[in-house]
Amino acid sequence: xxxxxxxxxxxxxxxxxxxxxxxxxxxxxxxxxxxxxxxxxxxxxxxxxxxxxxxxxxxxxxxxxxxxxxxxxxxxxxxxxxxxxxxxxxxxxxxxxxxxxxxxxxxxxxxxxxxxxxxxxxxxxxxxxxxxxxxxxxxxxxxxxxxxxxxxxxxxxxxxxxxxxxxxxxxxxxxxxxxxxxxxxxxxxxxxxxxxxxx
Amino acid sequence: xxxxxxxxxxxxxxxxxxxxxxxxxxxxxxxxxxxxxxxxxxxxxxxxxxxxxxxxxxxxxxxxxxxxxxxxxxxxxxxxxxxxxxxxxxxxxxxxxxxxxxxxxxxxxxxxxxxxxxxxxxxxxxxxxxxxxxxxxxxxxxxxxxxxxxxxxxxxxxxxxxxxxxxxxxxxxxxxxxxxxxxxxxxxxxxxxxxxxxxxxxxxxxxxxxxxxxxxxxxxxxxxxxxxxxxxxxxxxxxxxxx
Numbered sequence: 096x097x098x099x100x101x102x103x104x105x106x107x108x109x110x111x112x113x114x115x116x117x118x119x120x121x122x123x124x125x126x127x128x129x130x131x132x133x134x135x136x137x138x139x140x141x142x143x144x145x146x147x148x149x150x151x152x153x154x155x156x157x158x159x160x161x162x163x164x165x166x167x168x169x170x171x172x173x174x175x176x177x178x179x180x181x182x183x184x185x186x187x188x189x190x191x192x193x194x195x196x197x198x199x200x201x202x203x204x205x206x207x208x209x210x211x212x213x214x215x216x217x218x219x220x221x222x223x224x225x226x227x228x229x230x231x232x233x234x235x236x237x238x239x240x241x242x243x244x245x246x247x248x249x250x251x252x253x254x255x256x257x258x259x260x261x262x263x264x265x266x267x268x269x270x271x272x273x274x275x276x277x278x279x280x281x282x283x284x285x286x287x288x289x290x291x292x293x294x
Numbered sequence: 295x296x297x298x299x300x301x302x303x304x305x306x307x308x309x310x311x312x313x314x315x316x317x318x319x320x321x322x323x324x325x326x327x328x329x330x331x332x333x334x335x336x337x338x339x340x341x342x343x344x345x346x347x348x349x350x351x352x353x354x355x356x357x358x359x360x361x362x363x364x365x366x367x368x369x370x371x372x373x374x375x376x377x378x379x380x381x382x383x384x385x386x387x388x389x390x391x392x393x394x395x396x397x398x399x400x401x402x403x404x405x406x407x408x409x410x411x412x413x414x415x416x417x418x419x420x421x422x423x424x425x426x427x428x429x430x431x432x433x434x435x436x437x438x439x440x441x442x443x444x445x446x447x448x449x450x451x452x453x454x455x456x457x458x459x460x461x462x463x464x465x466x467x468x469x470x471x472x473x474x475x476x477x478x479x480x481x482x483x484x485x486x487x488x489x490x491x492x493x494x495x496x497x498x499x500x501x502x503x504x505x506x507x508x509x510x511x512x513x514x515x516x517x518x519x520x521x522x523x524x525x526x527x528x529x530x531x532x533x534x535x536x537x
Contacts, residue, residue, distance in 0.1 A: 098342045105349040109356030116361025117368075124369060124400035131403035148408070165405045166452050168509055169466045173408070195446055195511065197414045205392045205399065209413025211445075211512045251392070258408055262446050262511055264471035 125203070133203065136177035136256040143282050145174025145259050152269040172261045172272040176281030180253040184225035184233070184284040186245075187257050191215045194272055195262045198279075200224055200248060202255040208248045216244045223247050223284065224257070257281060369400040372419075381524030383418040383508060387516055390414075415444070415511040416519060421454070421503065423530040429504045431497045434486035434533035437506065440479065442526050444513035446470050449528075451485060451506050453499040463498050467507075483528075487536065506530070 096104070125131060136146065149167040167173065178185035189196060191212040198220065199209040212220060223245045225233065230249050237243070259279050263272035344352070368374050374397050377384040389398040390409030402409060410417050422428050423435060431453070441447050450467030468483060474493055475481045484490040485506070487497040498504060508528070515522055 098344070101346075101349055102341045102344065105353040106356065109353035110360070112353060112357025113360035113364070116357055117365045120362060120365035121369060121396050121400050124365075125403040128403035130406050132406055132408045135406060165407055166450075166507065168448055168450060168507075170448055170469050171509075171511075175408075197512065199390075199411045199414050201390075201408070201411075202392075205394050206390045206409075206411035206413075207392050209411040211414070213512070260414065260511075262448075262469070264446060264469045266472075 132175070132201070133177075133254065133256060136175045138177075140177045140179060142176070143280055144277050145176045145257075145279055145281060147172070147273070147276065148175050149173040150273050151263055152273045170263050170266075170269070170272075172263065172269070172276045174259040174276035174279065176257045176259070176279075178224055178255060178257065178281070178283075180224065180226045180229065180250060182283050184223050184229050185257070186282050186284045187220075187222040187224070187259075187279065188282075189215075189220040189259070189279045191218050191220060192271070192275055194264075194268060194275055196220075196275060197260045198222060199258045199260075200250070200255065201258060202250055203252050206258075207251060210246065214246075219244065221245045222257070224250050224255075226250060226253060368397055369404055371401075373398045373401050378519045378522075380418065380519070380522045381527050382420045382422055382424045382530045383527050384420070385416055385418045385519040385522070387412060387416060387519040410509065410511075410516075412516045414516075415509060415513055416516040418508040418510070418527065420506040420508070420530055423532045425532065427532060429506065429530075430535065431487065431499050431501050431504050433535040434484065434488070434490075436531050436533060437483040437485060437495075437528045438480065438531070439528040440481075440526065441470070441508065441528065442510060442513060442515040442522060444470075444510035444515075446511040447513075448509050448511075449483060449495070449506065450509070451495055451498055451504055454503050454505055463496055465494075465496055466498065468493060468495065481528075486533075 128134065138146070149164055149172060151170055151172045164173065176185070176187060187198060189198065189212070196212040197209060198211075199206050200222070201207075208222075210220065210222070214220065221244055223233075225247060227249050230247060233247065259276050261272040261275045263269040373386055373389055376388055376395055376398055377386055386398075386409070388394055389402065390411040394402075394409075398409075401407070420429065429435065437449065447470045448467050452466070473481050473483070481493065483493040483495050485495045485497065485504075487500070510516070515526075
């Protein structure tokens with residue numbers, strides 16, 4: 096093969112290699128990233144209320160250390176609850192108020208469920224995020240006579256986070272929006288609590 | 295291509311021994327002062343002298359370099375694909391869902407973004423006006439019309455890139471409740487560096503490009519962003535510009 100031909104073959108194989116490297120890098124960024132929302136939310140796993148990500152009250156106070164959202168909406172309070180379903184199903188309980196609230200459940204690959212306060216039953220919104228096995232178990236243990244208002248969501252993978260957004264339509268509602276995010280409870284449903292009647 | 299060590303060394307050795315002769319040949323062939331020809335000559339000489347190992351290393355370096363650079367370029371800043379143009383605005387309906395493309399997921403992971411999902415709402419961004427000119431902080435713009443149906447919406451303005459340090463501007467956006475409307479329900483937001491009457495949205499910075507974001511919360515149009523008409527979103531028209 097002529098030197099020029101060898102050089103062309105090397106260039107072409109370099110370009111093919113570049114395509115492969117490009118695809119592999121793009122696909123592995125979400126897995127390797129340490130600055131994505133899932134990795135940052137890990138630190139909130141021990142909390143039983145959402146970690147504030149974007150607070151809207153206190154106009155000129157410095158932003159919280161957790162504030163990492165690139166361009167947050169200045170009138171929407173955002174909180175995060177990380178979950179790890181290996182510890183048990185995750186229960187998110189919210190009381191609806193005058194402010195509009197939405198809950199979204201994100202897994203590793205993206206959001207798979209979202210609900211707003213319009214779906215609340217008598218002012219309460221209860222989401223239970225569980226794995227397929229935990230869902231089957233909950234169905235088997237369910238009491239037929241008891242009406243449950245829980246919304247059961249089967250998660251595609253065991254780790255993820257729940258995003259709570261509360262919209263303050265007026266600046267005077269901003270403290271209430273921050274408080275509404277903090278008032279949501281995110282707890283792990285342990286089997287012992289499940290066994291209690293009416294729990 | 296498999297080679298023994300001896301063969302490799304034998305192929306490598308000419309690389310070290312030949313330069314002197316080719317240098318002499320090149321300086322004889324190329325007249326002085328013709329730099330382009332000399333570079334081309336050196337390039338041809340390098341190709342002729344390159345051993346297999348050199349070529350393999352060249353291919354690996356080319357692959358790694360171009361692959362990493364293009365991956366970085368494609369996942370830096372905004373989402374490269376999946377935008378739906380509606381007038382001057384671009385909607386990103388799928389970036390938060392399980393069906394998001396790998397580039398959108400990589401962009402979200404790098405920025406730490408938590409995108410709005412279809413059930414929550416929809417984000418529309420605009421970095422140019424209706425005539426296609428980039429939004430500039432020195433100009434005055436009228437953002438006028440109606441929004442698609444939604445329980446709540448906000449219009450915010452930000453400079454591109456990271457937020458500048460210092461105190462936050464006194465107003466970064468309007469919500470649907472705050473806005474002053476005409477009697478027919480339409481509204482006009484004036485985005486301007488100068489104080490304006492009505493719904494004045496101050497420019498977030500003194501100069502440079504800016505970007506508008508329209509966030510619709512709890513909206514039925516999120517699932518069908520492609521069907522939005524440009525009369526359903528606010529029009530952005532440019533007014534006077536400071537020199």
